[in-house]
Amino acid sequence: QQQVKQSPQSLIVQKGGIPIINCAYENTAFDYFPWYQQFPGKGPALLIAIRPDVSEKKEGRFTISFNKSAKQFSLHIMDSQPGDSATYFCAASLSGAGSYQLTFGKGTKLSVIP
């Protein structure tokens, strides 16, 4: 049972475009939603994370939008650059004691064309 569904599987945008990656979760108890960025041959690295007490969080060109009632969250990349070409993973988890398990989406491969 996949608890975090991510779409699209792949995405191609032109430089300067705004790619949007969407994730939907099933477990209403999830309260921590990070996004990880992975370049080829490297391990994933945390990009940005949000908790459900806010509807939006921005860090530089990256924005997470969160819709608690729809159980959805998305990543927007403003003014995308070729250097943003990578695979992006959304994830979700509980934050209580003994609840340490990040559930990842299947990933989105983003290509930004010059």
Added chain:
Amino acid sequence: NAGVTQTPKFQVLKTGQSMTLQCAQDMNHEYMSWYRQDPGMGLRLIHYSVGAGITDQGEVPNGYNVSRSTTEDFPLRLLSAAPSQTSVYFCASSRTGTDTQYFGPGTRLTVL
């Protein structure tokens, strides 16, 4: 700080062989975990540990064994390698369960 280190970077095994993937972190993190990454499947949790002496199973634990005798090290053992275990394996550590997870560079394993 070296962060999270993994050895080896690449490994080829024959079916039935056993081996240990090494993972170490120098950030004094309590939480450590092992994931496997397969095309189109994302990252799937194999085993995790919330502190020395404490381990638990993740989503896909069959065929793998772990132990955590020190805070720094979290080795993953393949008991009898199978072609289905061909994958890229990532070790990660974090200060708490919902803190930033720091991933190692990965081990690419091929089982023939």
